[in-house]
Amino acid sequence: MKGLLEEMTEKALARNIPLSVQLDLTYRCNERCVHCYLDHNDHGEMTTAEIKHLLEEMAEAGVFILTLSGGEIFLRKDFFELLEYARRKLQFCVKLKTNAILVREREAARVRDLGVESIQISIYSHRPEVHDAITLVPGSLKRSVDAIRFLKAQGLRVVIANVLMKQNMADYPGVRALAEELGVECTLDPTITPMMDGDRGVLSLGIGQDELRQVFRDTALVGDVEEYCTVSTSPDESALENLPCSAGHTTCYVSPYGDVFPCVQFPLPTGNVRKQRFIDIWRNSDEMNDVRSIRLKDLTTCTSCSHVGSCSRCPGLAFMEGNRRGPSSQDCERSYARTGVPSANMLAKAELKSRLAQSMPGHALQGQSTSHAAANLVQIRALPTMARATA
Amino acid sequence: MSRLYLARNPRVAARSLDGEMMIMSGRDSTLFTLNKTATILWQSADGTTPLHEIVEHRIVTEFEVEPAEALQDAETVARDLAKHDILQISEEPIVQSTTPSGSSAGDAR
Numbered sequence: 001m002k003g004l005l006e007e008m009t010e011k012a013l014a015r016n017i018p019l020s021v022q023l024d025l026t027y028r029c030n031e032r033c034v035h036c037y038l039d040h041n042d043h044g045e046m047t048t049a050e051i052k053h054l055l056e057e058m059a060e061a062g063v064f065i066l067t068l069s070g071g072e073i074f075l076r077k078d079f080f081e082l083l084e085y086a087r088r089k090l091q092f093c094v095k096l097k098t099n100a101i102l103v104r105e106r107e108a109a110r111v112r113d114l115g116v117e118s119i120q121i122s123i124y125s126h127r128p129e130v131h132d133a134i135t136l137v138p139g140s141l142k143r144s145v146d147a148i149r150f151l152k153a154q155g156l157r158v159v160i161a162n163v164l165m166k167q168n169m170a171d172y173p174g175v176r177a178l179a180e181e182l183g184v185e186c187t188l189d190p191t192i193t194p195m196m197d198g199d200r201g202v203l204s205l206g207i208g209q210d211e212l213r214q215v216f217r218d219t220a221l222v223g224d225v226e227e228y229c230t231v232s233t234s235p236d237e238s239a240l241e242n243l244p245c246s247a248g249h250t251t252c253y254v255s256p257y258g259d260v261f262p263c264v265q266f267p268l269p270t271g272n273v274r275k276q277r278f279i280d281i282w283r284n285s286d287e288m289n290d291v292r293s294i295r296l297k298d299l300t301t302c303t304s305c306s307h308v309g310s311c312s313r314c315p316g317l318a319f320m321e322g323n324r325r326g327p328s329s330q331d332c333e334r335s336y337a338r339t340g341v342p343s344a345n346m347l348a349k350a351e352l353k354s355r356l357a358q359s360m361p362g363h364a365l366q367g368q369s370t371s372h373a374a375a376n377l378v379q380i381r382a383l384p385t386m387a388r389a390t391a
Numbered sequence: 392m393s394r395l396y397l398a399r400n401p402r403v404a405a406r407s408l409d410g411e412m413m414i415m416s417g418r419d420s421t422l423f424t425l426n427k428t429a430t431i432l433w434q435s436a437d438g439t440t441p442l443h444e445i446v447e448h449r450i451v452t453e454f455e456v457e458p459a460e461a462l463q464d465a466e467t468v469a470r471d472l473a474k475h476d477i478l479q480i481s482e483e484p485i486v487q488s489t490t491p492s493g494s495s496a497g498d499a500r
Contacts (some may be wrong), residue, residue, distance in 0.1 A: 008422070091406065
């Protein structure tokens with residue numbers, strides 16, 4: 001039986017209504033997380049008046065779930081004014097994403113009074129020496145955990161978000177135990193997002209195949225491992241008409257500068273709310289409509305992949321790899337780690353690598369002058385276990 | 392006849408999706424959709440207009456029903472919504488306090 005939210009989402013999809021929006025209020029931050037993809041300098045954030053106007057436009061467009069994120073949202077001096085406007089005047093269902101190190105009893109009480117639905121807080125480890133080494137702020141774990149206690153004491157729903165990296169991979173059971181002790185939910189995510197300027201160097205912080213395999217075989221996380229790690233049967237024709245994800249369909253993202261994107265992880269500019277009405281961008285942007293037109297059957301490479309029916313392929317990560325209709329290597333890695341079966345993308349790259357090696361004996365890939373070849377080289381290097389998988 | 396006043400619970404979230412009112416409970420994040428009568432009550436629940444006036448001006452005219460029957464039904468719906476913390480009901484007008492703003496500046500950031 002469908003849940004009510006699913007029903008409402010289907011209705012929003014049918015009527016082209018942006019049911020859920022993430023609005024980053026600032027990119028400024030009081031932490032300097034080693035994996036963060038943002039430029040923390042202020043390049044002209046929207047003012048209080050501009051954001052209030054945008055919120056009105058979003059409410060009029062039918063946005064119901066509003067996620068306020070950043071950067072660190074509590075760094076904005078007008079944060080509570082904006083939150084009050086969003087909740088009391090416009091009645092959004094508001095979710096917050098924060099490191100919470102500025103949240104004390106007073107702020108927690110205020111958040112409660114304003115009826116915030118949930119607060120997601122990033123925790124990288126239960127050990128200060130690991131967490132603080134990622135945020136680069138001494139004492140940050142203690143501050144964040146104290147904040148969780150303050151928020152819980154107000155009866156608020158708190159969710160710990162644990163991003164998995166090489167640095168903290170061993171600590172996720174400890175984070176889950178901490179979440180249980182605090183009485184809060186906990187999510188785990190191995191996704192590392194390339195920098196906003198396209199620099200992919202930060203991806204080297206991500207966990208490798210062995211660690212992914214370990215995560216996907218942890219019964220505490222996935223339940224029935226055999227069922228979870230089974231390769232799904234090929235989807236029928238009708239399933240290929242499905243949407244790749246909700247980005248641009250019922251959700252979108254707005255930056256602190258007013259730029260509208262299909263998703264926070266899909267940096268395809270579609271318009272700016274300082275120049276156009278939010279609803280006009282949502283309905284009429286050529287780029288948004290192109291994203292909207294993509295069905296599973298339109299995906300190059302992925303359509304022929306054995307994982308197409310079960311893959312978590314992120315269109316934004318695919319876009320950042322160079323093709324919004326192409327595969328997302330991070331998700332290929334996940335499908336492979338989960339099932340042991342390489343994706344069509346991995347097999348194609350292995351074949352390309354083999355052909356290139358044969359065509360240039362003794363020269364490796366040196367001398368390839370096109371950027372296309374260079375991009376492939378980067379991707380091949382990002383798949384260290386591929387040779388083993390295809391041997 | 393009892394005079395009932397209705398006010399929206401400020402802790403819920405609400406949005407009309409193509410005419411259908413979605414409400415998320417502030418108590419436990421349960422999602423509700425309201426039927427037409429409940430939507431009218433929600434939209435009219437300003438804390439100061441008595442229920443019988445809402446029924447007389449918005450419901451009887453909309454649904455062409457007997458006023459007494461409509462009032463009884465509306466009261467049942469209102470009490471049900473109050474049970475789920477969506478509406479507040481009282482026999483006295485309801486004045487809701489507002490939280491002071493963090494800042495009144497128009498261009499702060």
